[in-house]
Amino acid sequence: ERIAIIPSPRRIKSGTDGVFDERRRRGGERTAQDVVESGMDVGLGTGSTTAWAVAEIGRLLREGELEDVRGVATSLQSHELAKETGIPLVNLDEVTELDVTIDGADQYSEEEPTVIKGGGGAHAREKIIDAMADRLVIATDEEKATDPLDYPVPVEVMPDAREVVAEDLRDVGGDPELRMAERKDGPLFTANGNLVIDCDFGGLDDTSGTARDIEQIPGVLEHGIFLDMVDDVYLGTEDDVETVSF
Ligand code: 5RP
Secondary structure, three states: OOOOOOOOHHHHHHOOOOOOOHHHHHHHHHHHHHHOOOOOEEEEOOOHHHHHHHHHHHHHHHOOOOOOOEEEEOOHHHHHHHHHHOOOEOOHHHOOOEEEEEEOOOEEOOOOOOEEOOOOOOHHHHHHHHHHEEEEEEEEEHHHEOOOOOOOEEEEEOHHHHHHHHHHHHHOOOEEEEOEOOOOOOEOEOOOOOEEEEEEOOOOOOHHHHHHHHHOOOOEEEEOEEOOOOOEEEEEOOOOEEEEEO
8 A cells, every 4th residue: 555645854854754654554544433424524634644544534435434525635645645545525715614634743742732743844734724623633653742842843934035034033042944855956845835944943832932933923924833723632652542632
């Protein structure tokens, strides 16, 4: 079974890009089984974990265990995968509410309903689709739990504004780095035609303060702190799936 993935910077750095972890599969599949019901409109997240959830929704539909489910994709990756697995898709501009969104995370906290996302550079669209849902369920694995959150925050910026935004990010305590394309022959462009700056703030002791600081910088289009948005986290462990609910 082959599933396209969008690699996160962490996996590129650790050299494990493309390796499917059994924990992520378990977390993704169980999330789909537990939270998706017939008749639902479902936001389909991006990344290697949600890819398993999307594939599982497709299987449940094909086998008649679910019906009348429609998906809204958060990226080209989830759009293609949903099409391949047979989930009927609706465009984002055709709906304003969703029953549930299943999305992944680069880091989550067990103490606050906040995650850092954007390892695949899809966080602008993900934030819209995650926020539209009555329930946001994060499918992930136990390795990504951290408190306080300290993953470099992906910040989508207008290309021309990258230098001034980087300067402003330094002024609010960050260490910005322009994200390069996987082949390293130039910067990565998002699906919206923008650039991504990964900004390391160290441990986020004041997550909402940092989110506010970033939002106030002109030229920033979206950032990867998904503040107070999460309802449940499904995390695949070595031999099971655990849940954290807020
Ligand atoms: C993409 C994301 C992904 O959800 C995040 O990178 C997690 O991906 P994975 O499940 O592959 O680790 O935010 O923008």
